[in-house]
Amino acid sequence: MPTKIDAQKWYERNSKRIGVPVDLIRQNYREEFEGEKDIGEPLEIPDKMEVFYKYTYGQQSRFFREIRENQKLYGARCKKCGKVFCPPRAGCPHCFEDTEWLPLEGTGTLVTYTIVYFSNSVFARKVPFVCGYVKLDGTDFLILQSIYMDDVEKARPGMRVKVCYQEERDGRITDIYFTPVDE
Numbered sequence: 659m660p661t662k663i664d665a666q667k668w669y670e671r672n673s674k675r676i677g678v679p680v681d682l683i684r685q686n687y688r689e690e691f692e693g694e695k696d697i698g699e700p701l702e703i704p705d706k707m708e709v710f711y712k713y714t715y716g717q718q719s720r721f722f723r724e725i726r727e728n729q730k731l732y733g734a735r736c737k738k739c740g741k742v743f744c745p746p747r748a749g750c751p752h753c754f755e756d757t758e759w760l761p762l763e764g765t766g767t768l769v770t771y772t773i774v775y776f777s778n779s780v781f782a783r784k785v786p787f788v789c790g791y792v793k794l795d796g797t798d799f800l801i802l803q804s805i806y807m808d809d810v811e812k813a814r815p816g817m818r819v820k821v822c823y824q825e826e827r828d829g830r831i832t833d834i835y836f837t838p839v840d841e
Contacts, residue, residue: 665691676706715829717748720759725834726827731762733797742797745831764821765839766794773810788813792836794821804835812838 669687673680683704689695690702715722724730734746734757741750742760749756771790788805790813805819819836827833 663691672704676704678704678706718746721746722829722831722833725823726829729823729827731764731794731821731834733760733762733794734758735760741799743799744794744797744801760796762797763795766792766797766819766821766836768805768813768815768817768819768836769793769800770815771805771813773813786810790836792819803831806835806837 665684665688668691669680669683672678672687673683687702687704721732721734724732731744732746733742733744734748735742736750736753736755736757738753738755739750741752743750743757744762746759747757769791771788773786774789775786777785777787788807788810789802790805791800791802792805793800805813806822807813818839820839821834822837824833824835
């Protein structure tokens with residue numbers, strides 16, 4: 659006689675095994691335990707994958723080192739058309755010319771944003787938080803970054819922001835964030 663699986667125990671066991679909340683396991687695997695499943699249907703089970711690797715920033719390495727080591731923000735200016743990129747690019751996608759490093763003030767304008775109320779991201783310091791596109795002063799393009807503020811409901815397009823640096827920096831884009839100029 660077939661053994662009936664206790665779904666709740668299965669959810670809890672797999673939640674503990676891979677470090678995911680029970681509710682998330684239940685939400686994604688409820689169909690497996692509700693209703694009839696043909697024994698020949700594909701069986702999906704929760705698992706996690708950790709991959710450790712070495713990553714290089716290549717020609718953008720200075721951008722990340724300046725943030726990590728000097729708490730300075732740099733862009734890259736095209737030597738031909740003068741467009742300024744931040745995050746920087748080694749070459750201009752418009753002219754196909756090389757770029758040169760350019761220090762930036764670190765102030766800008768919030769162009770558009772969303773308020774994030776739920777996140778499983780390691781990028782989130784706390785929820786809710788604002789994630790938005792910022793046009794830095796002196797640049798021609800936008801950078802997507804977190805904006806930390808006490809009251810996320812006060813975020814608005816056109817809001818002036820300034821770059822801030824995490825106390826502990828690792829050489830990642832998350833080493834910087836923005837705050838409103840008036841906070």
